[in-house]
Amino acid sequence: MAQPIDVKQKVARKKQKYWNGYFEKIGSQANKSESRDHKENFGWQYSPNLDPLYDHLPHPIPSSSIPDSVMEYIRAEDEIWEGTLSCPGFKENAIAYYRSMLSLARRLTKVFALALDLDENYFDDITTYPGADLAFNYYPPVSSDVGKVKEGEALAHDVGLGSHTDLQCFTLLWQDMIGGLLVLNRGGEWIKATPIKGTIVVNIGDFLMRMTNDKWQSTVHRVEVNKTSEPRVSMPLFFG
Numbered sequence: 001m002a003q004p005i006d007v008k009q010k011v012a013r014k015k016q017k018y019w020n021g022y023f024e025k026i027g028s029q030a031n032k033s034e035s036r037d038h039k040e041n042f043g044w045q046y047s048p049n050l051d052p053l054y055d056h057l058p059h060p061i062p063s064s065s066i067p068d069s070v071m072e073y074i075r076a077e078d079e080i081w082e083g084t085l086s087c088p089g090f091k092e093n094a095i096a097y098y099r100s101m102l103s104l105a106r107r108l109t110k111v112f113a114l115a116l117d118l119d120e121n122y123f124d125d126i127t128t129y130p131g132a133d134l135a136f137n138y139y140p141p142v143s144s145d146v147g148k149v150k151e152g153e154a155l156a157h158d159v160g161l162g163s164h165t166d167l168q169c170f171t172l173l174w175q176d177m178i179g180g181l182l183v184l185n186r187g188g189e190w191i192k193a194t195p196i197k198g199t200i201v202v203n204i205g206d207f208l209m210r211m212t213n214d215k216w217q218s219t220v221h222r223v224e225v226n227k228t229s230e231p232r233v234s235m236p237l238f239f240g
Ligand SMILES: O=C(O)CCC(=O)C(=O)O
Pocket: 135, 137, 161, 166, 173, 175, 181, 221, 223, 233, 234, 236
């Protein structure tokens, strides 16, 4: 994110058809009743080519090895990686992280299945080609940005990322030690998800809420505007 804007715009999401690439600051608004989001991010969508489950196949995986009914839902746009090559190691490290999170997510589906009194392999068949999207979120310190806040929007109402639930089954969220993530508890109070070193936050998403007939509820959460002097980084994997 420290790259010049023209380098980042080379991989701009608006040049892509799907949710792949770089999204500029104040470019999104997760909740229309709150401010635009004071964050930028780089994200990408699932590709079987990155999935450890298919390491035994030749790469790139021939499309004949993937069912047509799956191919039509693959949203990866590999050209985004070309535009990141000026950052040595970025692509390799990003993909290594993605692959470990994908493996962890699959292990967690077994824990969830057992917790729901199901066979531990219950989710295996429906996660062979999962929705698995990763984002690197970057929340710059907002003090230097205040002048750019839309007129009429009080800073007190500004958010890093507006209140929302995640769409997929669950999210594995790594966050740095800056803090700012809030979750809404069942009593309607916003609770700080204070960062704990070496841990990740697991949020239930809307699909799992639907699949469990609302027994497990998707977590409403948001991120406060970053008023510290350091940028904040988080890395969610949305899995479903
Ligand atoms: O940055 C965070 O802590 C939360 C990110 C998030 O909720 C999202 O990207 O959906």
